[in-house]
Amino acid sequence: MSDMFTIQAVARNDGGKGASRRLRREGLVPGIIYGGGKDPEMIATAHNKLLQHLEHEAFYSSIVEVEVSGKKQRVVLKDLQRHPAKPFILHFDLQRVAATDRIKMNVPLHFIGEEDAPGIKAGGTISHALVDLEIICEAQNLPEFIEVDVSGMEVGDMLHLTDIKLPQGVEIVALTHGNEHEHDELVVSMQAKTKAAEEEEAPSEAAAEEAPASEED
Numbered sequence: 001m002s003d004m005f006t007i008q009a010v011a012r013n014d015g016g017k018g019a020s021r022r023l024r025r026e027g028l029v030p031g032i033i034y035g036g037g038k039d040p041e042m043i044a045t046a047h048n049k050l051l052q053h054l055e056h057e058a059f060y061s062s063i064v065e066v067e068v069s070g071k072k073q074r075v076v077l078k079d080l081q082r083h084p085a086k087p088f089i090l091h092f093d094l095q096r097v098a099a100t101d102r103i104k105m106n107v108p109l110h111f112i113g114e115e116d117a118p119g120i121k122a123g124g125t126i127s128h129a130l131v132d133l134e135i136i137c138e139a140q141n142l143p144e145f146i147e148v149d150v151s152g153m154e155v156g157d158m159l160h161l162t163d164i165k166l167p168q169g170v171e172i173v174a175l176t177h178g179n180e181h182e183h184d185e186l187v188v189s190m191q192a193k194t195k196a197a198e199e200e201e202a203p204s205e206a207a208a209e210e211a212p213a214s215e216e217d
Helices: 016-025 047-054 057-061 195-201 205-216
Strands: 005-011 028-035 038-046 064-068 071-082 089-096 102-112 125-128 132-138 146-149 158-160 186-191
Touching (some): 005 047, 016 028, 016 089, 028 047, 047 057, 047 089, 102 125
Parallel strands (some): 028 089
Antiparallel strands (some): 064 071, 102 132, 125 186, 158 186
16 A cells, blocks of 8 residues: 555534535535444545545545544545536545455556557457456455456457456455356457458558549549
């Protein structure tokens, strides 16, 4: 895990849309902390600081430290509401976690070894069916991402959920629903280059022959 992200927040007592609008005018984002067997806490944090955190992919799948009135808690980001048309964060939800809590999170997939894949060298293309995974694990085992090695893929090869090498203590949620073969989703495939793509790269002979004729007209 990388250095822990820290959110500096302040407690708030007033809820509702009017209070939230006032906070946003002051450059703050309303949020809530819940879980861990404790009462929910309404908080607010600086909008610009939160945006800086959100620029990091790891922020979405890491244990985060939130400090409210000098009290620190470990949490994960569970929900984020963005403005539909403007680059503003409207609200965020944080869930308290302890090291041994089992939590469900979505983590990104990092595909590695593409340049070494025989299928790429043969002119094929990689198609990603999934870009992240919902996993379940203890908070202390939460990975920032999961690597998928495609370096051995030939044209026509496919990798499914059961082909992914997982970090210790991590399970894929979809594969915990009974028969794993029924939920073994496609993750990535190596496809032959389509005829349309080949034609775009290399103009057809017919088109090449027509060009001089049009100049004579």
